[in-house]
Amino acid sequence: MIEPRTLKGFRDFLPAAMIPRERLIDTARRVYRSYGFAPIDTPALEYTEILLGKGGAETDKQMFRFHDSGGRDVAMRFDLTVPLARFVAQHAAELGMPFKRYHIATVWRGENTQRGRYREFMQCDFDTIGTRSIASDIETTLVVHELFLAIGFTDFEIHINNRKVLTGLLDKLGLGDKATLVLRALDKLAKIGAAKVGEEIVATTGATSAQVDAVLGFATLAGTNDAILDGVAKAVAGNARGEEGAADLRAVLSACAAAGVPADRLKLDVAIARGLDYYTGTIYETFLTKLSSIGSVCSGGRYDNLAGLYTKQELPGVGASLGLDRLLTAMEELGMLPKAATPAEALVAYFDAERLHDYLALAALVRKSGIGVEVYPEPKKLGQQLKYADHRGFRVALIAGSNELAAGQCQVKDLKSGTSEAVALADVPAAIARLLAEG
Amino acid sequence: MIEPRTLKGFRDFLPAAMIPRERLIDTARRVYRSYGFAPIDTPALEYTEILLGKGGAETDKQMFRFHDSGGRDVAMRFDLTVPLARFVAQHAAELGMPFKRYHIATVWRGENTQRGRYREFMQCDFDTIGTRSIASDIETTLVVHELFLAIGFTDFEIHINNRKVLTGLLDKLGLGDKATLVLRALDKLAKIGAAKVGEEIVATTGATSAQVDAVLGFATLAGTNDAILDGVAKAVAGNARGEEGAADLRAVLSACAAAGVPADRLKLDVAIARGLDYYTGTIYETFLTKLSSIGSVCSGGRYDNLAGLYTKQELPGVGASLGLDRLLTAMEELGMLPKAATPAEALVAYFDAERLHDYLALAALVRKSGIGVEVYPEPKKLGQQLKYADHRGFRVALIAGSNELAAGQCQVKDLKSGTSEAVALADVPAAIARLLAEG
Numbered sequence: 001m002i003e004p005r006t007l008k009g010f011r012d013f014l015p016a017a018m019i020p021r022e023r024l025i026d027t028a029r030r031v032y033r034s035y036g037f038a039p040i041d042t043p044a045l046e047y048t049e050i051l052l053g054k055g056g057a058e059t060d061k062q063m064f065r066f067h068d069s070g071g072r073d074v075a076m077r078f079d080l081t082v083p084l085a086r087f088v089a090q091h092a093a094e095l096g097m098p099f100k101r102y103h104i105a106t107v108w109r110g111e112n113t114q115r116g117r118y119r120e121f122m123q124c125d126f127d128t129i130g131t132r133s134i135a136s137d138i139e140t141t142l143v144v145h146e147l148f149l150a151i152g153f154t155d156f157e158i159h160i161n162n163r164k165v166l167t168g169l170l171d172k173l174g175l176g177d178k179a180t181l182v183l184r185a186l187d188k189l190a191k192i193g194a195a196k197v198g199e200e201i202v203a204t205t206g207a208t209s210a211q212v213d214a215v216l217g218f219a220t221l222a223g224t225n226d227a228i229l230d231g232v233a234k235a236v237a238g239n240a241r242g243e244e245g246a247a248d249l250r251a252v253l254s255a256c257a258a259a260g261v262p263a264d265r266l267k268l269d270v271a272i273a274r275g276l277d278y279y280t281g282t283i284y285e286t287f288l289t290k291l292s293s294i295g296s297v298c299s300g301g302r303y304d305n306l307a308g309l310y311t312k313q314e315l316p317g318v319g320a321s322l323g324l325d326r327l328l329t330a331m332e333e334l335g336m337l338p339k340a341a342t343p344a345e346a347l348v349a350y351f352d353a354e355r356l357h358d359y360l361a362l363a364a365l366v367r368k369s370g371i372g373v374e375v376y377p378e379p380k381k382l383g384q385q386l387k388y389a390d391h392r393g394f395r396v397a398l399i400a401g402s403n404e405l406a407a408g409q410c411q412v413k414d415l416k417s418g419t420s421e422a423v424a425l426a427d428v429p430a431a432i433a434r435l436l437a438e439g
Numbered sequence: 440m441i442e443p444r445t446l447k448g449f450r451d452f453l454p455a456a457m458i459p460r461e462r463l464i465d466t467a468r469r470v471y472r473s474y475g476f477a478p479i480d481t482p483a484l485e486y487t488e489i490l491l492g493k494g495g496a497e498t499d500k501q502m503f504r505f506h507d508s509g510g511r512d513v514a515m516r517f518d519l520t521v522p523l524a525r526f527v528a529q530h531a532a533e534l535g536m537p538f539k540r541y542h543i544a545t546v547w548r549g550e551n552t553q554r555g556r557y558r559e560f561m562q563c564d565f566d567t568i569g570t571r572s573i574a575s576d577i578e579t580t581l582v583v584h585e586l587f588l589a590i591g592f593t594d595f596e597i598h599i600n601n602r603k604v605l606t607g608l609l610d611k612l613g614l615g616d617k618a619t620l621v622l623r624a625l626d627k628l629a630k631i632g633a634a635k636v637g638e639e640i641v642a643t644t645g646a647t648s649a650q651v652d653a654v655l656g657f658a659t660l661a662g663t664n665d666a667i668l669d670g671v672a673k674a675v676a677g678n679a680r681g682e683e684g685a686a687d688l689r690a691v692l693s694a695c696a697a698a699g700v701p702a703d704r705l706k707l708d709v710a711i712a713r714g715l716d717y718y719t720g721t722i723y724e725t726f727l728t729k730l731s732s733i734g735s736v737c738s739g740g741r742y743d744n745l746a747g748l749y750t751k752q753e754l755p756g757v758g759a760s761l762g763l764d765r766l767l768t769a770m771e772e773l774g775m776l777p778k779a780a781t782p783a784e785a786l787v788a789y790f791d792a793e794r795l796h797d798y799l800a801l802a803a804l805v806r807k808s809g810i811g812v813e814v815y816p817e818p819k820k821l822g823q824q825l826k827y828a829d830h831r832g833f834r835v836a837l838i839a840g841s842n843e844l845a846a847g848q849c850q851v852k853d854l855k856s857g858t859s860e861a862v863a864l865a866d867v868p869a870a871i872a873r874l875l876a877e878g
Contacts, residue, residue: 002488004529004749007513010484012526014533015477015540022468022478029461034806036783036813038454039461043559044483044515044545045449045503049441064484066505069549074446076483087451090443094453096830098816101454106483110508120482133816135795142799258796259803310443344475356574357697360581364698367473374475377537377572391535 009111009119015341016393021122021328024151025104028124028322031147032102035139037126040101042083044108048073054082054309062110076108080123080321081306088129089310097130097315118325127319129306134248136318137282137302138255144286144298144320145261151327152336155289159269162249162282163301165232166270168242169218178205183273186219190271194220218270225253225268232270248282280304284320291330297323340393344372346432347394349386352402353379362398362410362425369429371436373398389415396432448550448558454780455832460561460767463590464543467563467761470586471541474578476565479540481522483547487512493521493748501548515547519562519760520745527568528749536569536754557764566758568745573687575757576721576741577694583725583737583759584700590766591775594728598708601688601721602740604671605709607681608657617644622712625658629710633659657709664692664707671709687721719743723759730769736762779832783811785871786833788825791841792818801837801849801864808868810875812837828854835871 006012013021029039048065055078065075077083080103088099104124111117126143128136141158148156166186170179185200197219198212207215214235221231229250236242249268256266274283281302288297300320307315331337346366348359363373374394376385382399389397400410404422412431413420416438423431445451452460468478487504494517504514516522519542527538543563550556565582567575580597587595605625609618624639636658637651646654653674660670668689675681688707695705713722720741727736739759746754770776785805787798802812813833815824821838828836839849843861851870852859862870 001750002748004489004525004746005486006482006529007484007486007507007511008509010482012482012530013478013480014530015479018478018480021480033782034811036781036786036811038781039452039457040454041452041457041460043445043449043451044547045446045559047444047446050443061508064505064507066503068446068503069500070447072446086443090445091451091453096827098827100813108483120484128816131816135789135814135816138795138799139814139816255796255799259799307443309441311440342475342477343472347475350574356577357694360577360694360698372473372475374539375574375578377567377570377574377578388535388537 007119009113009117011118011120015343016339017328019340019343020331020337021324024324024328024331025122025124027150028104028147028324029102031143031150032126034146035100035143037100037102037128037143040084040087040103041105042077042080042087042103044076044106045074046077046083046086048075050086050310051075051078051082054085055079059109064108064110077105078109079107080105080125084125084127084129085307085315086310088315089307089313092311092313092315098136099129100127101129102126122324124322124324125300125319126321127317129315129317132316134251137248138252140282140284140300140318140320141252141256141266142259142261144284145256145265147298147322148286151331153288156265157287157289158266158298159272159285159287159296160249160252160266160282161269161272162245163273163279164241164245164248164281165236166218166273168236168239168245169215172236172239172242173207173211173214175205175207175211175215178207181205182207182215186215186271187273189219221270225263225266228268228270229253232268245281252282274299274301278303282318288330288334290334294326294330294333297327297330299323338393342372342374342392342394344374345394345436346371346373346396346398347385347389347392348373348375349382349397349399350376350379351382351399352405355400355402355405358400358405362400362428365425366398366429366432369433371429371432386413386415396435398428446558448552448556450557450559454782455778456767458779458782459770459776460763463763463767463770464561464563466589467543467586467763468541470582470589471565473585474539474582476539476541476567476582479523479526479542480544481516481519481526481542483515483545484513485516485522485525487514489525489749490514490517490521493524494518498548501550503547503549516544517548518546519544519564523564523566523568524746524754525749527754528746528752531750531752531754537575538568539566540568541565561763563761563763564739564758565760566756568754568756571755573690576687577691579721579723579739579757579759580691580695580705581698581700583723583739584695584704586737586761587725590770592727595704596726596728597705597737598711598724598726598735599688599691599705599721600708600711601684602712602718603680603684603687603720604675605657605712607675607678607684608654611675611678611681612646612650612653614644614646614650614654617646620644621646621654625654625710626712628658660709664702664705667707667709668692671707684720691721713738713740717742721757727769727773729773733765733769733772736766736769738762777832781811781813781831781833783813784833784875785810785812785835785837786824786828786831787812787814788821788836788838789815789818790821790838791844794839794841794844797839797844801839801867804864805837805868805871808872810868810871825852825854835874837867 063075181204218235221228233246279301283301285296286298302318366373397413411420502514620643660667672685718740722740724735725737741757805812836852850859
């Protein structure tokens with residue numbers, strides 16, 4: 001006999017975990033689609049040369065890479081961005097630009113599982129390719145905002161920044177060629193404080209104290225978005241790129257305000273950088289106010305050239321990625337996930353062995369009203385069936401013996417309160433709907 | 440520069456192909472869930488020992504198998520049945536029985552692509568585990584019936600059989616130990632005719648002509664379901680297993696009739712066998728009447744013991760699998776697939792460069808009514824935006840310059856007829872809904 005087990009770092013999803021996962025994916029799809037993002041899919045396996053070197057040395061090491069039976073060097077995708085780049089380069093003519101896509105799919109990385117990471121997880125990305133228009137940065141922000149509302153959050157903050165403002169400031173200060181070192185130091189601002197960050201900048205770049213003061217003054221700008229934006233504009237004044245970044249930030253903030261995004265949900269945060277190379281314009285991170293320790297649950301930004309490794313066509317774009325697994329963990333901690341292990345609301349007890357056709361008809365009647373119904377498959381003792389209903393998390397049980405059926409009735413049992421009422425069969429859907437409305 | 444390409448046998452799904460694929464998956468999920476089937480997922484990769492030898496020698500050869508960086512012998516799943524067996528064996532206590540699950544996921548097989556097959560495809564399975572009750576076989580039939588109606592088919596036939604009737608007949612005839620050879624010959628009935636099948640049975644089993652006549656008479660039973668069922672009952676009379684099979688068929692047919700499944704959609708077909716070993720009771724195949732040449736698009740059956748390789752617990756079950764890719768091919772041939780490459784219905788033209796906030800507000804208004812809307816991201820020439828709308832397959836374009844907006848209006852352009860009408864902004868959702876209702 002073979003021991004049934006999963007690989008290290010891989011997970012089974014049982015119904016109680018899979019039901020909220022599917023709901024979250026559904027919500028993301030619904031929101032993405034409502035803005036005209038179209039679904040795509042790409043293969044799990046790609047030629048290794050397509051994936052290699054796109055995610056950095058660590059990602060290369062973590063790839064599930066092998067030779068297939070035809071001797072091809074292949075690897076499992078480790079994200080959805082590299083496949084998107086390959087996809088857009090390959091199909092650009094057919095796709096046409098601008099191109100808006102979402103892609104919700106599994107990716108694989110041989111992560112160190114001791115850090116509580118999984119080797120198989122799902123990504124949930126949306127991007128607008130083929131335009132530099134700030135309208136797409138604005139829309140990306142609106143999508144993220146609507147997404148979190150649709151999931152059921154009200155306490156969240158979208159942090160927004162623009163890579164051009166810091167780059168512009170550093171250019172202006174004559175530190176443009178030291179940007180990476182400055183960013184690396186600034187990344188530690190929250191952890192070690194401004195004084196130590198300043199010391200590190202001096203140590204690594206040889207900056208003057210006036211330069212350091214300007215950088216730190218910028219990085220610690222605080223107050224309302226308008227106040228920070230004014231500070232940013234002042235800091236970058238005279239540098240074309242920096243001014244462009246400030247104007248872009250202003251455009252996003254004002255459009256989102258006009259669209260009704262509350263001021264406390266969109267926060268200008270000049271401290272976020274999101275990696276050093278990839279993003280070139282707007283940057284996003286999203287935090288749950290009640291659980292900010294979990295980190296950003298939806299991140300992204302604007303990039304200048306998506307697919308430069310595969311095509312000469314310059315493909316700028318902007319997008320973000322919902323951190324599905326992290327978000328589900330957060331929702332569980334916040335008590336936002338239901339516990340049911342069934343997607344159906346009602347269980348029809350198989351009470352009288354001779355009455356299966358009646359139970360099937362009752363189930364069909366209720367199902368027609370849009371309520372999910374399971375018929376217990378065996379005429380076992382009622383107690384056992386109710387125990388099953390409880391274990392699965394059904395909200396309602398429908399119980400009828402031949403007497404009830406002869407009278408055209410059925411017992412509708414509220415499994416939360418334990419109470420039952422006799423209901424005419426035709427009225428059963430409405431009776432269940434009332435209980436469901438109660439919660 | 441790296442050539443952007445996909446591996447042989449692997450496919451990209453562009454939006455026009457992915458949109459109907461997602462819709463089909465949605466429909467299947469909705470139907471499965473309405474009967475209380477719960478979603479699960481399992482890893483793409485399993486220990487090779489879990490998968491090996493479960494799908495036969497050819498499947499073993501076709502596996503994508505390799506050693507991971509930890510030296511583990513791993514392979515990508517080639518179906519969803521073997522992972523289900525492993526899953527149920529591993530989690531039986533937590534799951535509880537009966538257990539009803541659906542699983543919609545990608546599987547991989549290194550098929551010979553010259554036969555027009557893909558190496559990556561999706562399976563879409565539902566099963567009821569842990570009960571021998573015929574109620575579950577009945578429900579499986581009802582689910583398949585409802586599934587095809589929900590997808591949009593009316594012309595389809597579910598073929599049903601029960602392995603026990605032929606096995607019972609062969610036992611009764613004293614050919615029980617030759618069942619495999621007889622089945623193999625009967626499989627060719629449609630192709631080579633009864634006479635040649637008879638010759639093969641004689642040649643391979645040494646059966647007498649009376650035995651062959653009995654087998655062929657049984658396999659060619661025709662007429663109404665009732666007539667065939669009577670013939671079956673007569674043929675197996677006196678053999679317990681055969682009688683059980685006939686009773687099971689009768690129970691399924693009568694329950695489905697009582698549930699309103701039209702007689703011409705459920706056909707008792709004693710010729711189907713579906714492989715030689717796995718299934719032990721009811722068997723299903725589903726054919727599209729207008730495209731029967733494509734073969735069965737939904738198949739399945741009852742099995743005695745799902746997970747005997749991983750657990751001593753006997754786990755009987757019944758289920759079926761929707762042939763997603765085959766069905767999509769059929770739907771395309773039958774002209775059932777829309778051509779749109781966008782999930783949104785309306786495109787808001789970005790007409791006046793200064794009016795982005797108004798366009799975003801208009802889009803939000805329409806979106807609130809449940810209609811998907813894309814805002815073109817750049818204030819380009821209207822002709823270019825309309826060409827884009829046409830290329831993507833939007834149904835409606837919303838066009839407003841500052842004059843229209845000042846008058847609180849917008850042009851609603853029907854992209855099918857080419858006509859436009861000026862509509863008050865508040866009435867735009869209703870105007871679009873009217874056009875959508877037209878088709």
